[in-house]
Amino acid sequence: MDIKNNILETIGNTPxxxxxxxxxxxxxxxxxxxxxxxxxxxxxxxxxLKMVEVAEQEGKLKPGGTIIEGTSGNTGMGLALAAIVKGYKCIFVTTDKQSKEKADVLKAMGAEVIVCSNNVEPDDPQSYYSVAARLAKEVPNSYHMNQYDNLANRLAHYETTGPEIWKQTDGKITHLVCTAGTGGTITGVAMYLKEKNPDIKIWAVDAYGSLLTKYFKTGELDEKEVYPYFSEGFGEDFLPKNYDMSVIDEFTQVTDKDGAIMARKLAKEEGIFCGYSAGSCLQGLMQLKETLTKDDLVVCILHDHGSRYVAKIYNDQWMMERGFLEVKTFKDIVSGRSGSPKLVTINENKTVYEAVELMKRYDIEHIPVVKDNEIIGSITEGGLFQKVFSSPDIKNEKIANALERPFPLVDFNVSVEKLKSLITKENGAVMSKDDAGVYHIVTKYDVIQALGG
Structure with missing residues (x-):
């Protein structure tokens, strides 16, 4: 029987x-x-898991002890799993820039979570680095894992991730692309792959607002490079000890917007629902693609799952508020029309024949019907087509006898994506009022054109 003794035995051997x-x-x-x-x-x-095992071997983590760590969420989850199986307690310190989902998951796994401000210097007493270090001194029988300077971090990837990639590619890998945070993943994997083949190129992807790229290129730790950014899980405002820059060949920085958009594309086009850093990793590859050839085999490391970012990069409102998502709206469609033509309407006392003539003259299929300057219904080419079969003489009747339901009224700034669900076979248009109270109409053809553009 193929049975795992506990959840920790399922770590690794990812596809x-x-x-x-x-x-x-x-x-x-x-x-x-x-x-x-x-x-x-x-x-x-x-x-x-590796950090816990090494701490146990070195006698730093004792039975019934407390694991303390500063984490953006993912390391905390791994430590929480190890703690559950091995019988430890966990206290995690994170920043207010991380998604709420990450903290909620850690709490669900039994950990205590302390949230600190992200807008402070690393050595500030209120930074999550400093708070984690202080707690390790105050809490009895505890150990601060310190993933940034704990070399068991990169050892884990030297022993597992690197060998897996080498084996899965039959040693044919030519390039590794990986986001750079604590340095453990990219350094550990790079060390292993470079031992196997020194010609393998290691490309690191960094965030704007991180000092790692400049340090790689100049050897200077420039604090002026550091400023807040939205990207999660990579980039640093100091140099962790896990780094060995000699095994890295190139650094490139990716904007918050480009990383977020690429993550969404990865989900929609490949069905791989990953986190923020995965999008940045792919974007970094695109920025360095000019040197690639048909014989190259590139491996990109996608760190975590998209479920931890549903309130951020996978939330349209969050994306729009930061200018990351350019969403077309009802207003955009109307503004894009040449000359902004006046809405064509017809009074209920007019005849069906007059309505048909308006349709021909303006090459339209949908006309709002008005009474005393208020819209009371509609008349459409499709609706008239059906009525003509049952009553050929209807063209001489009043519009009121052929009246259809009014077109739905929507917000002037509603997104085109939402209009797709409102415009159906039975309902071929929607209407809205602008800020001046003037009515406008958008049809299914307008939506098709907007989405295609």
């Missing part, structure tokens, strides 16, 4: 998946090491 659509314009093969298949839904499970 390598070929990317097909999102990289179709690249000359090479691109594979994704999708590490959300780990039980804690991220690559951090690997190093969390």
């Amino acid at each position: 390598l998946i070929r990317l097909n659509k999102i990289t179709q314009n690249l000359p090479c093969t691109v594979l994704a090491k999708v590490d959300y298949f780990n039980p804690g839904n991220s690559i951090k499970d690997r190093m969390a």
